[in-house]
Amino acid sequence: MKRHPASTGKEGREREGGCISKSGELFFRTNTQICSIAKAIYFLTKLLLCAGGIYCQSERKMSRVPGKNPWIDLFTKRVEEMEFEARWTLNFNYSLCPVLDGEQRREGWKIYKTSAFGRFDCRCSNSWSSAHVVILFHYRLRKKRGLVLIRLLRQGCRDCWDSPELKPQVTHPQIQKVFDRLIQKICKNCYGETVEEIERVLEHRKTKPHETSFCEACKLGICRNQADAVN
Ligand SMILES: [Zn+2]
Ligand SMILES: [Zn+2]
Structure with a gap:
């Protein structure tokens, strides 16, 4: 045709x-x-x-604009003070794993887990303090670019039927202490510096018993062991 x-x-x-x-x-x-x-x-x-x-x-x-998020803001200030040659940035990542796999290790990732004192405020008006605010970091320095990924482990509300997972509220001094410890790890593991570990003075604070079944960190097996004590 x-x-x-x-x-x-x-x-x-x-x-x-x-x-x-x-x-x-x-x-x-x-x-x-x-x-x-x-x-x-x-x-x-x-x-x-x-x-x-x-x-x-x-x-x-x-969320990455300095001044909009205390974690980003305080991290930016802290790394500026350090005058690293590399540019370091902090990004939130709520799917960070508590362990690194072989590929991540080969790619230069390091891991750091710490805890702080914080508060959780639910929309139902229930709120509680916790010494079990667990913070997980993955970090690496590559080609003069430093990257830190942060995951704040959440806790659920015991009074709500759907138990929404809430992000912790952490005060600026507490965040600064967390970053002091993280920067030490960076200096040691990314720059090979000899650093003296900051000794954590654990202060007892009265809080309600830790609700392990509502704690994301407990479910992942990375919650802090010492009950209700924090620096
Ligand atoms: Zn609630
Ligand atoms: Zn826990």
């Missing part, structure tokens, strides 16, 4: 669609209009999806 001369492209496709019916130009126009509307809907959808993507991205970036 002989093929028609090439009628590729928009014009050819429209004509093909428009000429199937012999009811005249009106149908052709209507069909073209439908095509235009469909295209408009398509582009509008794309635009909305794109705008949504940009919005989500800007939301993600928001």
Whole structure:
């Protein structure tokens, strides 16, 4: 069968669609209009999806803007004070594993786990203090870029039927102490410096008994062992 001369492209496709019916130009126009509307809907959808993507991205970036998050803010200040040659950044990652696999180790990742004193405030008005705010870090220095990933282990509310997992509220002095210890690890493990380990003076604070079944760190087996004592 002989093929028609090439009628590729928009014009050819429209004509093909428009000429199937012999009811005249009106149908052709209507069909073209439908095509235009469909295209408009398509582009509008794309635009909305794109705008949504940009919005989500800007939301993600928001949490990294210094001043918006105390962890990011205090980390940025702390590494500036250290005057490292490398640029160090901190990112949240709530799927960090409590152990490194072989590949991560080969890629230079190190791990550090510590704890702090913090508070949890649920929307149901229940709130509690905890010496079991566990903080997990993965960190590495590569090609003059330092990256720290942080995961704050969450706790669930015992009074809520769906027990929402809540992120801890930690005071600035507590966060600073956490970063003092992390920076020591970085100096030792990424720069080979000899550092004297900061001895943690554990202070007893009165809190309710630790609810292991509502604690993410307990479920992962990385919760702190000493009960209700923190520096
Ligand atoms: Zn609650
Ligand atoms: Zn726990």
